[in-house]
Amino acid sequence: MIYVFVFLMGLIFGSFLNVCIYRIPRGISIITPPSSCPTCDTPIKWYDNIPLLSYIILKGKCRNCKSKISLKYPIIEIFGGLIALGVFLKFGLSLNTIFWIIFGYCLLVLSFIDLELFIIPDIINILLLVFGILFVIFNGKITEGLIGGVFGFILFYSVAEIFSKILKQEALGFGDVKLLGVIGVWLGWVGVVYTIFFASFIGSIVGILLVALFGKTFKAKIPFGPFLALSAFSYIFFGKELMHVLYGI
Known part of the structure; x- marks a missing residue:
């Protein structure tokens, strides 16, 4: 019951x-x-x-x-x-259950907003950051959270800048960059690596399926936020174990 x-x-x-x-x-x-x-x-x-x-x-x-x-x-x-x-x-x-539910709910909200309007409101990233800080303090993982947050932000910012110059257009929204930084606070740098690769994998599969369904002329913009959100949330269930098995980290 x-x-x-x-x-x-x-x-x-x-x-x-x-x-x-x-x-x-x-x-x-x-x-x-x-x-x-x-x-x-x-x-x-x-x-x-x-x-x-x-x-x-x-x-x-x-x-x-x-x-x-x-x-x-x-x-x-x-x-x-x-x-x-x-x-x-x-x-x-447990209190961690409440933290992770809040994490999941924020990711759910930003995913549907991004799908509809192609934006990730700053207020959602701020809420995730605030609760992420409380989470790492409660669990005694302040250093891990700090490293993960800085690593996620700098890594995705660098990727966004490089691909924007190559493609000569915005490759990633700055909301995505801030989101990955916040995800790093919650999940640490290993979670950031997992989130990027898993999100990219899912995004590629979805892109291939859309092209298969609508043909090579498919040019619709696909928001990346929902893929990051799904990947980050899946990490708390099996991501850490999967990264350990595959890469020993």
């Missing part, structure tokens, strides 16, 4: 993450006003705002104007539940 409870709590937080994803990049308060239908602007009643359940009952439509509600909302709620449950299964009931 505790696993069910953790998952349900994750769904609730996932509903709040939907608010953050929509409002933060638009400069709207995440507290007020109450949620409303983006089409008819009708305030959403509490019974129509129950995570996942309300979407199913309303069949994905607004009760008032019958406009379609994006499938993105229940998907993010489910991700919220899965992140909470996965971290709890890995780390049990």
